[in-house]
Amino acid sequence: MNYYNEIKAKIIKSEIYDKVKDYSKDRQKVTVYFEIGKLLSMAGKEYGKNIIKQYSEKLMIEVGTKYKVSNLYKMRKFYEIFSKEKLYPLGTKLSWSHYRELLTVKDYNAIKYYIIICERNNISRRELHERIKSHEYDRLSNECKTKLIESEELKANDLVPNPVIIKSGNVKKEINEYALKQLILNNLDNFLAQLGIGFTYVGNEYKIKIGNTYNYIDLLLFNIEYNCYVVIELKTTELKKEHIGQIQVYMNYINDNLRKINKDKTIGIIICKQDNKYVIKYCSDERIISRQYELA
Numbered sequence: 001m002n003y004y005n006e007i008k009a010k011i012i013k014s015e016i017y018d019k020v021k022d023y024s025k026d027r028q029k030v031t032v033y034f035e036i037g038k039l040l041s042m043a044g045k046e047y048g049k050n051i052i053k054q055y056s057e058k059l060m061i062e063v064g065t066k067y068k069v070s071n072l073y074k075m076r077k078f079y080e081i082f083s084k085e086k087l088y089p090l091g092t093k094l095s096w097s098h099y100r101e102l103l104t105v106k107d108y109n110a111i112k113y114y115i116i117i118c119e120r121n122n123i124s125r126r127e128l129h130e131r132i133k134s135h136e137y138d139r140l141s142n143e144c145k146t147k148l149i150e151s152e153e154l155k156a157n158d159l160v161p162n163p164v165i166i167k168s169g170n171v172k173k174e175i176n177e178y179a180l181k182q183l184i185l186n187n188l189d190n191f192l193a194q195l196g197i198g199f200t201y202v203g204n205e206y207k208i209k210i211g212n213t214y215n216y217i218d219l220l221l222f223n224i225e226y227n228c229y230v231v232i233e234l235k236t237t238e239l240k241k242e243h244i245g246q247i248q249v250y251m252n253y254i255n256d257n258l259r260k261i262n263k264d265k266t267i268g269i270i271i272c273k274q275d276n277k278y279v280i281k282y283c284s285d286e287r288i289i290s291r292q293y294e295l296a
Contacts, residue, residue, distance in 0.1 A: 003043035004055055007036050011063050029096045037079025040072060052076065077103055081111070094118055097125040101132060109149050110137040116148075117159070120197045120225065127193070136161055156226035157267050157289045159196030164271055166191065168295035177234050180293070181218060184234075195269070198225025208253050217250050228264040229254045235272040239290050243270050244283050251287065 014032040043051050052072045059067035078099055094102075098118060105111050114137065118128055137145075139161035147154055167187040171179070184191045185204060192199045199221050206217040219232035231254060233247045247268040254266045270290040280290050 001042075003039050003046075003051075004058065007039050007055065008059065008063060010036055010039075011059065011067065015063070027095075030094070030099065033075045033096060033099075034079055034082070036072075037075040037077070038083070040076040041079055044076070074100060074103055081108070095125065098128055101125060101128050105132060105137075107137070109145060113137045113140070113148055117197060121193070134165055139163060155267075156196070156198070156223045156228060156230065157269060157287075160269060160289065160291055161194065161196075162275070163292040163294040164191075164194050165296050166194075166293050171295065173295060175236060175295075177218070177236050180234050180236055183295075184219070192221070195221075198223045199230065200224055202229070208250065208257070210249070210253060215250070217254075220254070223267075226264060227262075229259060229266040231266060231268045233268070233270050234293075235270060237272065238274040239270060239272045239276040239279050241279050243272070243290075244279060244285075244288060247288060248285055 010032050014028060040052060040055070043055070053069055056067060056069045056072050059072075081103070094115065102111050102114060105114065114128060114132065117123060117131070123131070140148075140159065141162065144154070144158040146152075147158060166180070166183055167190055168183055171183060175183075181204060188201060192201065200223070202220040202222050204219050206220040208215050208217065217231055218234045221230040221232060222228070223230055231247055231250045233243065233250070235243055247270055251266040251268045259266060265287060268285075268288040270288070271293050272290055273292065275290050275292050280288075
């Protein structure tokens with residue numbers, strides 16, 4: 001088999017396709033580069049690793065300079081990663097730019113996670129780069145990672161990383177709850193993206209009346225993906241048992257007074273300066289999770 005001629009033919013066809021059908025060229029690129037990666041892998045096994053360099057030198061002269069050695073290696077790596085796992089790239093909607101970012105990730109399960117959030121949240125290549133850079137997958141709980149590995153159903157709070165990174169600019173590390181909330185509101189889109197999939201903003205200092213007393217929920221969100229309200233409480237201290245009781249009251253109020261019958265039960269997220277695994281361990285309400293925050 002003449003691998004070089006096969007590769008060259010696919011590249012030329014792809015270049016023509018790019019010009020004629022601009023609207024779908026990125027999708028075509030994913031398909032072609034996967035197929036080229038397969039041919040490069042096969043050629044390497046037959047002729048040795050140096051064959052990529054030889055092919056690159058010829059392609060850059062005959063087709064174009066973008067087919068340098070490093071790009072051909074990316075195509076081969078692309079094929080070798082995705083051909084071995086249950087993540088066949090042609091079954092996703094990601095662009096080649098997305099896949100180039102994913103090639104920097106070594107853990108297959110992390111790749112699977114980033115593909116999920118890209119597709120569900122319509123994440124751009126640039127945002128994917130930032131998420132990978134911030135080690136978002138590494139900040140997920142072990143329980144969530146197990147669910148991803150075993151393809152189990154995820155809950156709204158499973159994908160909330162720990163710690164949650166909050167943009168602070170030049171703000172000092174020691175802040176009060178009001179200042180923390182303002183940092184979040186100033187970068188609300190980033191904060192919602194940090195929490196995972198489907199979170200949308202409802203309000204802050206959300207007023208509720210319990211008996212004759214008014215109370216204020218720090219942040220009230222709604223998760224479109226999981227069809228439920230989300231109560232966020234901010235604490236600039238270590239997590240305490242009274243924080244559990246407080247957020248549970250707020251969640252129950254939202255369930256009784258705001259939630260419609262077709263919506264799932266409200267969940268609660270306590271974002272605190274320092275977690276306390278023992279407080280959460282003995283919390284019987286699985287709807288409540290705690291996450292530390294980290295200013296960046």
